Amino acid sequence: MCGIVGYVGHREAYPVIVKGLKRLEYRGYDSAGIALMNKGLTVYKKKGKVSDLEGFIKEEQLKSHIGIGHTRWATHGEPNDVNAHPHFSASGKLAMIHNGIIENYSSVKQDLLNKGYQFKSETDSEVLINFVEDIKNKSQCSLEEAVRLALTQIVGAYAIVIMSEDEPNKLVAARKGSPLVIGVGKDEFFLASDATPIVEYTNEVVYLNDFEIAVIEDNKLDIRNTQDIPTTPYIQTLDMELESIEKGGYEHFMLKEIFEQPKSVSDSLRGRLNAAKGHLVLGGIREYANTLVNADRIIIVACGTSWHAGLVAEYIFEEYCRIPVEVEYASEFRYRNPIIREGDVVIAISQSGETADTLAALELAKSKGAIILGVVNTVGSSIARITDEGAYIHAGPEIGVASTKAFTGQVTVLTMIALRIAFRKGTLSKTKYHELLVELETIPGKIQKALELNDQIKYIASIYKDAKNCLYLGRGYNFPVALEGALKLKEISYIHAEGYPAAEMKHGPIALIDEEMPVVVIATHDSSYEKIVSNVQEVKARKGQVIAVVTEGDQLMPKMADHIIEVPATHEALMPLISVIPLQLLSYHIAVMRGCNVDQPRNLAKSVTVE
Numbered sequence: 356m357c358g359i360v361g362y363v364g365h366r367e368a369y370p371v372i373v374k375g376l377k378r379l380e381y382r383g384y385d386s387a388g389i390a391l392m393n394k395g396l397t398v399y400k401k402k403g404k405v406s407d408l409e410g411f412i413k414e415e416q417l418k419s420h421i422g423i424g425h426t427r428w429a430t431h432g433e434p435n436d437v438n439a440h441p442h443f444s445a446s447g448k449l450a451m452i453h454n455g456i457i458e459n460y461s462s463v464k465q466d467l468l469n470k471g472y473q474f475k476s477e478t479d480s481e482v483l484i485n486f487v488e489d490i491k492n493k494s495q496c497s498l499e500e501a502v503r504l505a506l507t508q509i510v511g512a513y514a515i516v517i518m519s520e521d522e523p524n525k526l527v528a529a530r531k532g533s534p535l536v537i538g539v540g541k542d543e544f545f546l547a548s549d550a551t552p553i554v555e556y557t558n559e560v561v562y563l564n565d566f567e568i569a570v571i572e573d574n575k576l577d578i579r580n581t582q583d584i585p586t587t588p589y590i591q592t593l594d595m596e597l598e599s600i601e602k603g604g605y606e607h608f609m610l611k612e613i614f615e616q617p618k619s620v621s622d623s624l625r626g627r628l629n630a631a632k633g634h635l636v637l638g639g640i641r642e643y644a645n646t647l648v649n650a651d652r653i654i655i656v657a658c659g660t661s662w663h664a665g666l667v668a669e670y671i672f673e674e675y676c677r678i679p680v681e682v683e684y685a686s687e688f689r690y691r692n693p694i695i696r697e698g699d700v701v702i703a704i705s706q707s708g709e710t711a712d713t714l715a716a717l718e719l720a721k722s723k724g725a726i727i728l729g730v731v732n733t734v735g736s737s738i739a740r741i742t743d744e745g746a747y748i749h750a751g752p753e754i755g756v757a758s759t760k761a762f763t764g765q766v767t768v769l770t771m772i773a774l775r776i777a778f779r780k781g782t783l784s785k786t787k788y789h790e791l792l793v794e795l796e797t798i799p800g801k802i803q804k805a806l807e808l809n810d811q812i813k814y815i816a817s818i819y820k821d822a823k824n825c826l827y828l829g830r831g832y833n834f835p836v837a838l839e840g841a842l843k844l845k846e847i848s849y850i851h852a853e854g855y856p857a858a859e860m861k862h863g864p865i866a867l868i869d870e871e872m873p874v875v876v877i878a879t880h881d882s883s884y885e886k887i888v889s890n891v892q893e894v895k896a897r898k899g900q901v902i903a904v905v906t907e908g909d910q911l912m913p914k915m916a917d918h919i920i921e922v923p924a925t926h927e928a929l930m931p932l933i934s935v936i937p938l939q940l941l942s943y944h945i946a947v948m949r950g951c952n953v954d955q956p957r958n959l960a961k962s963v964t965v966e
């Protein structure tokens with residue numbers, strides 16, 4: 356949440372920063388702001404999007420070879436011009452951008468108020484920059500030393516970058532809990548919340564660690580920890596194509612990412628699965644494979660869509676590995692004194708690898724002696740780095756705020772882990788194992804076929820675009836898909852939607868059903884098909900409008916449902932990878948028809964780095 360960008364080098368800073376902010380806008384879009392060194396330290400900031408800010412700054416004000424920029428997801432204080440970043444210190448000599456939350460800001464603020472400081476904004480960030488300035492003035496020390504001293508007294512999460520009018524060629528950055536990447540170019544440096552603003556200029560990056568402070572000046576990068584001990588920057592090479600972060604002819608990133616799924620799922624499988632040879636290799640969990648085989652239970656922690664992927668994994672792990680699985684909302688898990696035994700396996704699922712609650716849940720599990728594994732998309736992210744082992748999903752950057760290809764990538768990787776463990780454990784026969792591997796290899800092609808239903812789904816969307824509510828029902832492996840379908844609809848179209856296990860409907864939600872209520876039923880041909888047919892009858896008896904996702908060739912459902920979406924057949928354990936596709940498309944088209952901003956839905960941000 357909140358995107359930050361910094362630049363110092365031989366280029367004009369403004370275009371680099373504006374472009375970078377646009378790339379990071381998925382992290383928040385309540386306001387945008389930039390600080391440049393142009394006849395002194397100047398800040399331009401405005402409520403709204405980066406494009407609103409662009410129109411507001413005059414050309415001649417923009418010349419600067421150093422600058423910082425911010426796109427905000429509001430936490431402290433409403434989205435307005437004053438609360439927008441960068442924030443000045445009281446003297447106007449320091450400007451700072453911040454992603455995160457300063458938890459002890461009110462006590463720090465009170466101390467500063469007692470000293471006569473005044474604040475323009477309601478933000479915790481303005482408190483921090485004044486705190487730094489206060490220490491600097493009191494101790495007569497360098498900016499970086501003041502930052503270091505300040506941070507030793509700060510509780511919370513931050514990625515910050517500071518500029519100083521007195522040291523016009525210097526950027527000071529620090530992180531704890533919020534991501535910060537430094538791009539190392541030739542005679543230039545880039546700072547950003549993720550690598551997307553950087554990849555165009557250099558593929559050499561340093562991921563700043565928690566409690567590290569970076570000082571960039573005179574073409575040098577110096578990194579120390581908060582004890583002032585220098586560390587050698589570890590420069591990594593980015594594996595990211597520029598085109599992967601551009602829309603590539605699609606109207607929205609979300610649509611592009613939905614259509615990328617045949618490829619992204621193939622990328623998840625690539626180098627790991629060779630069904631003909633019966634090979635399934637997951638290098639990332641080699642060391643702890645035995646631990647998984649012998650685990651008494653597995654705990655999965657995640658949020659949102661990733662939590663839904665965890666639910667699918669629960670079904671697969673329990674069915675094939677015969678290991679009990681608990682799928683926990685990371686935010687609940689970490690605050691309820693959970694029972695974690697030494698040697699327990701905790702798997703975190705996260706697209707961004709930065710979700711604050713998931714990260715904290717993992718830290719808690721680790722502190723209690725659990726083995727922590729990650730199923731993550733973003734390479735080099737915090738979760739990827741703190742886990743003992745893990746497997747990347749290799750879905751490529753996901754920019755649309757609503758998660759699509761990350762879900763199918765997560766389910767693919769978790770399926771591979773479960774099948775591998777089950778086979779090794781002996782709870783899955785060789786024949787069944789091979790059968791599932793062969794089927795898994797066909798999934799990208801079947802996703803492609805499901806995508807060919809786009810026009811039909813668009814038509815269905817046009818019928819239901821004005822619905823006020825919507826119910827999603829599924830059973831077994833398709834129950835998490837129902838939850839995911841409902842989440843997709845509500846988050847991008849603002850239609851109230853609920854996902855339910857179909858059999859639960861009669862315990863309450865059935866009261867909602869009338870002729871106005873669209874009910875999306877995932878009724879593919881699996882072990883609970885007959886049961887879900889009865890649930891559809893219950894809906895129809897109450898005049899609900901049924902949109903049924905069924906397996907190709909289904910004879911029964913077309914006689915009952917109002918609309919049929921036929922997806923290719925597959926093994927029921929793999930069906931979520933296919934049955935979710937029409938639901939993603941349905942939400943997308945409904946949201947577009949309602950005039951919603953699909954890629955940047957209101958109030959949301961992609962990477963939830965606050966608790």
Ligand code: F6R
Pocket residue numbers: 658659660661662704705706707708709710713756757758759842843846961962963
């Ligand atoms: C929904 C969505 C969110 C995320 C959730 C977890 O479309 O994107 O629900 O799934 O915020 O994020 P990650 O996976 O980055 O931990």
